[in-house]
Amino acid sequence: MHVLIFGGGGFLGRRLAKTLIESGGLLQGKITHLSLMDTAFPEEMPQDSRLEAIKSDFSDEKEIREVLQLQPDVIFHLAAIVSGEAEKNFELGMKVNFHASLQLLELCRMLDYSPRIVFASSCAVFGGDVSKVIRDDTSPTPLSSYGTQKAMVELLMNDYSRKGFVDARCLRLPTIAIRPGKPNAATSSFVSSIIREPLYGKNASCPVPSETKVWIQSPNRVIQNFIHAANIDEQILGNDRIFNLPGLTVSIQEMLRSLEQISSPEVTNLISFEPDDFIQSIVLTWPPHFDTQRAINIGFVKDASSEEIIKSFINEEGISS
Amino acid sequence: MHVLIFGGGGFLGRRLAKTLIESGGLLQGKITHLSLMDTAFPEEMPQDSRLEAIKSDFSDEKEIREVLQLQPDVIFHLAAIVSGEAEKNFELGMKVNFHASLQLLELCRMLDYSPRIVFASSCAVFGGDVSKVIRDDTSPTPLSSYGTQKAMVELLMNDYSRKGFVDARCLRLPTIAIRPGKPNAATSSFVSSIIREPLYGKNASCPVPSETKVWIQSPNRVIQNFIHAANIDEQILGNDRIFNLPGLTVSIQEMLRSLEQISSPEVTNLISFEPDDFIQSIVLTWPPHFDTQRAINIGFVKDASSEEIIKSFINEEGISS
Structure with missing residues (x-):
């Protein structure tokens, strides 16, 4: 075929x-x-x-x-x-x-x-x-x-x-999340960057408040x-x-807590919060809570936790801890 | 302006x-x-x-x-x-x-x-x-x-x-409903025809079962x-x-009952039921039940009853009873 x-x-x-x-x-x-x-x-x-x-x-x-x-x-x-x-x-x-x-x-x-x-x-x-x-x-x-x-x-x-x-x-x-490579022009790009960049020892900025919930x-x-x-x-x-699709509802805070547990405070210290009006004007309107019964019933799959997501990213990218 | x-x-x-x-x-x-x-x-x-x-x-x-x-x-x-x-x-x-x-x-x-x-x-x-x-x-x-x-x-x-x-x-x-004039190619055209045509002494056919509810x-x-x-x-x-928009939920049966009360059984006897697969394939998928709170709150209006609708059609068209 x-x-x-x-x-x-x-x-x-x-x-x-x-x-x-x-x-x-x-x-x-x-x-x-x-x-x-x-x-x-x-x-x-x-x-x-x-x-x-x-x-x-x-x-x-x-x-x-x-x-x-x-x-x-x-x-x-x-x-x-x-x-x-x-x-x-x-x-x-x-x-x-x-x-x-x-x-x-x-x-x-x-x-x-x-x-x-x-x-x-x-x-x-x-x-x-x-x-x-x-x-x-x-x-x-x-x-x-x-x-x-x-x-x-x-x-x-x-x-x-x-x-x-x-x-x-x-x-x-x-x-x-988590996308490898470089940040792109997607307004949601930061959801990956704030995990990926610090894991590579680079600074990252988060344009939304830490209590923001995302659907990933x-x-x-x-x-x-x-x-x-x-x-x-x-x-x-x-x-x-x-x-x-059945995603996972997590706050930025929860993601960063998982990152810190998996890596170290030195890694999460690379993240700064720098509000961005344009990104907030779009991302903060995205609802993070879903009931995806139909997708689940027909066999679509979801992630277990943000911890699991971060760990498999580290494995795939071959990042040494 | x-x-x-x-x-x-x-x-x-x-x-x-x-x-x-x-x-x-x-x-x-x-x-x-x-x-x-x-x-x-x-x-x-x-x-x-x-x-x-x-x-x-x-x-x-x-x-x-x-x-x-x-x-x-x-x-x-x-x-x-x-x-x-x-x-x-x-x-x-x-x-x-x-x-x-x-x-x-x-x-x-x-x-x-x-x-x-x-x-x-x-x-x-x-x-x-x-x-x-x-x-x-x-x-x-x-x-x-x-x-x-x-x-x-x-x-x-x-x-x-x-x-x-x-x-x-x-x-x-x-x-x-009720549109004056001739039937058109709208699949809902019959909702008007079954009232209008008999009032003019003409035959009309209803392509859906009488218990069908419509939102008019x-x-x-x-x-x-x-x-x-x-x-x-x-x-x-x-x-x-x-x-x-806030419509009215009525069954074909209810509309015809109102028509008979306003006019006479001779009028409603002009209506025959002739199922039409094409029309049913579209009209029978249209949900007749709505909760239009938002439209009501912002001031949109609705009809009181099918009786009122038929009576005002008769008045506007100058149909003698």
């Missing part, structure tokens, strides 16, 4: 590709061809003869049309302009996050089969009263253009699936959930293809 | 225009110019020197750009491909209901002021378990392309308002609510500009 990953050059895309290659396939069959598309790829890409890296913009119609001619069985759509950038550059966010996603769906509609699509949506579709528990039927109320664009694409994914044009599954990702999921669980989403039998899905 | 009505040639658009002309204006000021845009206008249009009827397609960028040069203070956006047509002609529905609405917002974004927009959305954004009570924070789960397109535009209206590009208010209209609002209340929406102070609106 042929698997295609849009956003395959990003951190999650590469890790997903690596996992797929190592496991050999999905429930539907063995992977014979794995195409990754992205605007850029880092040098250290997974090496495998089945893997092809296509350097292209997700909004380039000609390129998308061409790669769809390869008849991918499963498409992972992880391509996006991140939240902070989409808020600052409204037109770019609309172009990539919304219009290019709609274009993908339109090109899929023209195919003579209905490809399965796993779409990386985001819990940023929610915003507002952070004391409220988000249920499976709670309405999206995005307070960012990024969240708005994701919520619109979810609606399209549902309708195109209902019409039989595609077979989509939309996962609302919690904030991913580790990269490992997200990859497991992407693959699970691709494996779910269409028959049991019904018309609603949107899932709030 | 200048008021612009997209879909101004339709039944609701014309009635809104008539009401605005008669009342003279909105809270913001007197109406000096009232532009109606639509693809077609009936001959019997309201006559007034302030009124201008512009024959044009809502998706025609050049025409929309031109009419926006007149700097409308308030825009009523009632232009749409109705539910049944949008379901059968997916591309046309996307073009008019979604893309043309986005185009309007984009053209408004380029203006040097933020026009107020009252957008006619629909309770067809909901679909599925009809026993469920729809609350103000219940997520849209459209089971029609029409509902999907409306839900997407609502999200855009909220985001463009949050960014200060426009000042939008989205009203989720219940099924309008009379044209008079809808017009009142459009005008109220235009009058609400932006300061009290906040970021969520979407309202489930």
Whole structure:
């Protein structure tokens, strides 16, 4: 089978590709061809003869049309302009996050089969009263253009699936923690930085108060959930293809306490609190409390604790304590 | 002030225009110019020197750009491909209901002021378990392309308002009953036909079982609510500009019983039940139970009973009993 990953050059895309290659396939069959598309790829890409890296913009119609001619069985759509950038550059966010996603769906509609699509949506579709528990039927109320664009694409994914044009599954990702590498323009980037940077002996600043609660999921669980989403039998899905992934509710304080217990006070002393109005204007509207019964029932997985998340990051990165 | 009505040639658009002309204006000021845009206008249009009827397609960028040069203070956006047509002609529905609405917002974004927009959305954004009570924070789960397109535009209206590009208010209209004139391609058209046609001595067929409950609002209340929406102070609106209008839950049976009491058994004998799979596949997914606390609190109005709705239709149409 042929698997295609849009956003395959990003951190999650590469890790997903690596996992797929190592496991050999999905429930539907063995992977014979794995195409990754992205605007850029880092040098250290997974090496495998089945893997092809296509350097292209997700909004380039000609390129998308061409790669769809390869008849991918499963498409992972992880391509996006991140939240902070989409808020600052409204037109770019609309172009990539919304219009290019709609274009993908339109090109899929023209195919003579209905490809399965796993779409990386985001819990940023929610915003507002952070004391409220988000249920499976709670309405999206995005307070960012990024969240708005994701919520619109979810609606399209549902309708195109209902019409039989595609077979989509939309996962609302919690904030991913802990991301390796450098900070990015996601407004949630600091949730990773405040753990990662001190572990590397570097300073980090936290732009929100320490009592701020966040809704997080580790990269490992997200990859497991992407693959699970691709494996779910269409028959049991019904018309609603949107899932709030089961994250973990933790305060910044709790994360830093775990970090200190695992490492040392010298590590956590590298963190300073420097309020940032722009980041707070988005992140402090993200509700951290969810009841994700539907996702749990259908087999999506969650992390056990922030301690576990930090420990597995340390292991994966080979950080010596 | 200048008021612009997209879909101004339709039944609701014309009635809104008539009401605005008669009342003279909105809270913001007197109406000096009232532009109606639509693809077609009936001959019997309201006559007034302030009124201008512009024959044009809502998706025609050049025409929309031109009419926006007149700097409308308030825009009523009632232009749409109705539910049944949008379901059968997916591309046309996307073009008019979604893309043309986005185009309007984009053209408004380029203006040097933020026009107020009252957008006619629909309770067809909901679909599925009809026993469920729809609350103000219940997520849209459209089971029609029409509902999907409306839900997407609502999200855009909220985001463009949050960014200060426009000042939008989205009203989720219940099924309008009783519409005068001829049946149209809305899948809910029968809710009006089964009352209207027999009152004119004509046969009518009901495509759903008599125990089917519907969520309705009379044209008079809808017009009142459009005008109220235009009058609400932006300061009290906040970021969520979407309202489930307070409709009335009635079964087809109850409506026909009211009709029989007001008229006679000879009238209701003109109605036959002829199941229609296509109409049922959409209408039977529309939940008829709502808790519209937020709309009530902010001053939107509802009908008292189906009896009252039928009686005022008879009065307005001058039907002799």
